Amino acid sequence: MAAVAASAGRLWRLRAARAEGHWRRLCGAGPLRGFLQPASAGGDAAPRRQVAHFTFQPDPEPQEYGQTQKMNLFQAITSALDNSLAKDPTAVIFGEDVAFGGVFRCTVGLRDKYGKDRVFNTPLCEQGIVGFGIGIAVTGATAIAEIQFADYIYPAFDQIVNEAAKYRYRSGDLFNCGSLTIRSPWGCVGHGALYHSQSPEAFFAHCPGIKVVVPRSPFQAKGLLLSCIEDKNPCIFFEPKILYRAAVEQVPVEPYNIPLSQAEVIQEGSDVTLVAWGTQVHVIREVASMAQEKLGVSCEVIDLRTILPWDVDTVCK
Amino acid sequence: MRKMLAAAVSRLLPRVAPKPASRMLGAAGTFADKATFDIKPCELYRLEEGPPATAVLTREEGLKYYKTMQMVRRMELKADQLYKQKFIRGFCHLCDGQEACCVGLEAGINPTDHVITSYRAHGLCYTRGVSIRSILTELTGRRGGCAKGKGGSMHMYGKYFYGGNGIVGSQTPIGGQVAEAFNMASLWKLPCVFICENNLYGMGTATDRAAASTEYYKRGHFIPGLKVDGMDVLCVREATKFAADHCRSGKGPIVMELHTYRYHGHSMSDPGVSYRTREEIQAVRSKSDPIMLLKDRMLAGKLASADELKDIDADVKKEIEEAAQFAITDPEPALEEIAHHIYKDNPPFEVRGANPWIKFKSIS
Numbered sequence: 001m002a003a004v005a006a007s008a009g010r011l012w013r014l015r016a017a018r019a020e021g022h023w024r025r026l027c028g029a030g031p032l033r034g035f036l037q038p039a040s041a042g043g044d045a046a047p048r049r050q051v052a053h054f055t056f057q058p059d060p061e062p063q064e065y066g067q068t069q070k071m072n073l074f075q076a077i078t079s080a081l082d083n084s085l086a087k088d089p090t091a092v093i094f095g096e097d098v099a100f101g102g103v104f105r106c107t108v109g110l111r112d113k114y115g116k117d118r119v120f121n122t123p124l125c126e127q128g129i130v131g132f133g134i135g136i137a138v139t140g141a142t143a144i145a146e147i148q149f150a151d152y153i154y155p156a157f158d159q160i161v162n163e164a165a166k167y168r169y170r171s172g173d174l175f176n177c178g179s180l181t182i183r184s185p186w187g188c189v190g191h192g193a194l195y196h197s198q199s200p201e202a203f204f205a206h207c208p209g210i211k212v213v214v215p216r217s218p219f220q221a222k223g224l225l226l227s228c229i230e231d232k233n234p235c236i237f238f239e240p241k242i243l244y245r246a247a248v249e250q251v252p253v254e255p256y257n258i259p260l261s262q263a264e265v266i267q268e269g270s271d272v273t274l275v276a277w278g279t280q281v282h283v284i285r286e287v288a289s290m291a292q293e294k295l296g297v298s299c300e301v302i303d304l305r306t307i308l309p310w311d312v313d314t315v316c317k
Numbered sequence: 318m319r320k321m322l323a324a325a326v327s328r329l330l331p332r333v334a335p336k337p338a339s340r341m342l343g344a345a346g347t348f349a350d351k352a353t354f355d356i357k358p359c360e361l362y363r364l365e366e367g368p369p370a371t372a373v374l375t376r377e378e379g380l381k382y383y384k385t386m387q388m389v390r391r392m393e394l395k396a397d398q399l400y401k402q403k404f405i406r407g408f409c410h411l412c413d414g415q416e417a418c419c420v421g422l423e424a425g426i427n428p429t430d431h432v433i434t435s436y437r438a439h440g441l442c443y444t445r446g447v448s449i450r451s452i453l454t455e456l457t458g459r460r461g462g463c464a465k466g467k468g469g470s471m472h473m474y475g476k477y478f479y480g481g482n483g484i485v486g487s488q489t490p491i492g493g494q495v496a497e498a499f500n501m502a503s504l505w506k507l508p509c510v511f512i513c514e515n516n517l518y519g520m521g522t523a524t525d526r527a528a529a530s531t532e533y534y535k536r537g538h539f540i541p542g543l544k545v546d547g548m549d550v551l552c553v554r555e556a557t558k559f560a561a562d563h564c565r566s567g568k569g570p571i572v573m574e575l576h577t578y579r580y581h582g583h584s585m586s587d588p589g590v591s592y593r594t595r596e597e598i599q600a601v602r603s604k605s606d607p608i609m610l611l612k613d614r615m616l617a618g619k620l621a622s623a624d625e626l627k628d629i630d631a632d633v634k635k636e637i638e639e640a641a642q643f644a645i646t647d648p649e650p651a652l653e654e655i656a657h658h659i660y661k662d663n664p665p666f667e668v669r670g671a672n673p674w675i676k677f678k679s680i681s
Contacts, residue, residue: 123504128497138479170472172465173658175479208659208668232661261663309666 054283058249059219065252074244076201076218076251077106077183077303080225081144083255085114088142090179093119095129095146103148104244130156130182134164134171136233137177144229147184150238151198154180154229164234165209177272178232186214186238187279201238201276201307211235211260212307218249223258231260240278263311269300275315277304325517325524325531326597328576351375352618356552362535362542362572372551377622382424383615386416386608389440392449393581394424395637396439396456404645405456410437414580417607419444420515422578426561433479436471437514438578439515445478450640459647465523466650499570503540508564510557511537513574514547521592521675534574536574543638547575548605551614578605582626653678 051085062070071079085091099121101108111119126147133145147153153160159180168176188197204212211233215221223237228235239261266281267288276284281303288299304310353373361367393413399405406658412419419440422432434441444454449464455462463473473481495511500511507663513533517524524531534542541563545556553575562572578601582589589598615621656668656679 123497125497125500125502128501131498132501168661169462169658170468171474172467174464174474176661178661211660235662285628293489309660311664 008048017248021139021267031191035134042142049053050286052144053220054279054286055274055287056207056217056243056247056282057285058247059217061250062252065256067296068250068252071218071246071251072245072248073218073221073239074104074106074254076222076249077239078108078110079224079251079253080229081107081110082113083226084144084229085110085118087255090134090140091118091142093124093146095131096124096148098146099122102146106239106242107146112163119183126152126154127159128155130159130164133182134167134177134234137180138167138175140179144227146182147182149196149198150184150186150200150278153182153184153200157203160210160236161207162202165192165207167209168233169209174233177234180234181225181228181237182235183237183239185241185244187240189242189243199238204236205308207308209233211309212236213260213305214278214307215241215305216240216278216303217247218251218304218305220258222251223256224260227257227260235260238278258304258305261306261311262307263305263314264303265300265314266303267299267301269298271298272316273300273302277307326601327576331354341400345434348376348621349619352614354551354614354618356549356555357546359546359552359556360534360544361542363503364541364543368544368555372555374551374618374620376615378424379611379615379620380629382420383608383611383621384629384633385420385444386550386611387630388449389413389419389443390513390608391553391633391637392443392452393439394572395453395641397581397585399453399457405470406538407469408436409456409585410583411581411585412437412440412579414601414607415514415516415547415577416440416578417550417553418547418575421550422512422557424550424554425557427478430561431477431479433482435482438471438473438481442473442475442478442481445475447473447478448640449474450643453640453644454647457644457647459644460650461643461647465654467655472634487501499540506569509570510560511540511562511570511572513572514577515574516577516579516580516591518583519574523585525593534572537570537572540570540572542572542574544574544576545575548607548610550607550611555590594619657681
């Protein structure tokens with residue numbers, strides 16, 4: 001497992017070194033070219049299919065939270081988890097392969113620091129992970145469950161929708177699993193194919209009782225994840241995996257919170273509103289500037305941040 | 318298949334005579350303080366030794382178990398009546414016939430142990446300490462209910478009692494996830510007793526038509542198991558004590574299969590006779606009714622008199638009537654409250670009702 005992670009890491013570093021946040025057209029790789037070309041194209045100068053690219057746009061360094069450090073997305077997540085485990089003695093992190101640091105390095109160092117009773121692996125069973133998380137949360141502990149890829153969240157769907165979301169309501173507020181947070185790598189990376197690329201937030205978006213959050217950057221991720229962990233309702237936190245290494249920002253070292261259910265207007269405009277979340281925010285930002293430049297259209301760009309319950313007022317205003 | 322079912326039912330019928338193995342006369346000479354009875358030995362799986370083959374029943378315990386079982390029985394019958402009178406709507410799964418399971422279980426554990434169960438939960442809810450009045454009022458969906466009238470039959474909660482769950486198997490975590498729960502419990506040596514109240518039918522399907530192996534106490538595979546006579550409250554109590562000790566001593570989880578029977582159908586919409594015969598139900602009722610078994614034992618062991626037990630019956634009946642009266646006259650929770658407690662610490666928001674023009678406010 002470690003070997004796979006290491007080679008995946010190397011692949012990422014290569015990409016990052018070459019790309020600096022841009023995705024290059026996969027023109028260099030010989031056999032892959034055949035895959036990407038539409039069948040109709042000949043070997044000539046017919047338009048080659050390109051992987052959509054985006055540029056990660058970091059936010060300016062935050063001033064109000066104290067000392068900051070350069071972190072990428074997975075380091076920001078680790079920092080948030082570290083803060084949580086330090087502050088809250090009942091907090092535990094569990095999931096597949098989290099003990100050695102996780103397949104995306106989000107939990108590196110935490111087991112050594114906090115012990116094997118607080119950071120531990122579970123068997124390979126998502127419904128078991130979430131079911132177990134609900135149980136721990138009901139007893140009062142802060143449960144931070146990891147689903148290794150959002151694509152695997154479906155076996156846990158029954159647990160999330162039928163149990164976690166409804167626990168408080170059906171017991172008339174006698175019991176609840178509000179201290180449960182489920183975090184999961186989310187979204188496409190280009191080579192993930194069917195089962196390492198999905199963005200399932202829409203399946204959960206109509207389930208009252210849970211909260212669904214998708215950050216766009218390391219600074220946003222740490223603040224939002226801390227808010228999810230401290231929120232008294234079960235939360236699902238999707239982490240855009242394509243940004244784990246590609247997104248680098250100055251992120252405060254100390255804990256801080258970004259409120260849930262609040263959208264952020266990244267750019268004001270007057271003609272049309274563009275709403276996005278996660279990776280797509282950066283694509284939309286580019287689109288907005290292209291629209292301004294080429295079409296003279298003034299776009300308002302809003303990062304929804306929390307999908308459920310979403311900030312109706314900001315979007316509709 | 319019918320033969321197998323007949324064999325299963327015949328296993329329920331008692332082979333042990335109610336005569337006590339020994340008894341001690343009390344000071345007054347009228348009633349014994351306690352008596353020792355032989356109980357059916359449990360079948361063991363992956364265990365060197367099992368619960369004892371005899372149980373001591375004191376007069377006090379006997380009266381308590383008798384009263385509790387009668388309360389559960391009468392409560393379930395009252396619920397049946399209220400359902401047919403349409404005071405209780407929705408779903409209602411009754412556990413009459415299975416009283417020995419919930420009373421025996423409670424007798425074998427501490428009040429501070431944690432219990433979670435399936436939808437056939439009324440009996441266990443009572444033994445865990447929720448009052449009859451709260452339960453019946455919850456069934457009729459009124460304010461005085463233990464879940465404020467919002468949970469109904471399948472969502473009753475109490476201290477150290479986590480329901481009452483509607484999704485089939487959801488208490489295990491949960492369902493088909495039994496295998497994973499067994500795995501995790503065993504892997505991490507969690508002190509968990511997995512109990513299967515085997516009433517021979519899964520809704521309308523007989524166990525041998527649904528399960529490749531009906532020896533459920535062995536289905537834990539790497540987890541030890543016990544097969545217990547679930548119609549005998551003493552057998553259940555001793556087995557539960559044994560299982561609880563097993564867990565408390567750090568040996569990890571254990572599976573307990575209680576062989577029992579339900580007189581009603583799966584739920585109130587199931588007559589209960591389309592997949593089994595009335596003769597079968599009658600046979601179990603006349604030969605291994607749990608309350609009858611306890612009563613016979615107590616009389617044979619001179620722990621109580623028939624009149625005393627009749628008085629208890631009358632008390633129970635009165636209490637249930639009063640509770641039922643409260644349950645049907647208590648006002649319903651205000652409609653405005655229907656959407657509360659969806660979230661916690663959230664600003665109030667609107668929830669859509671049955672059509673887009675009906676809105677409810679949800680506050681945490």
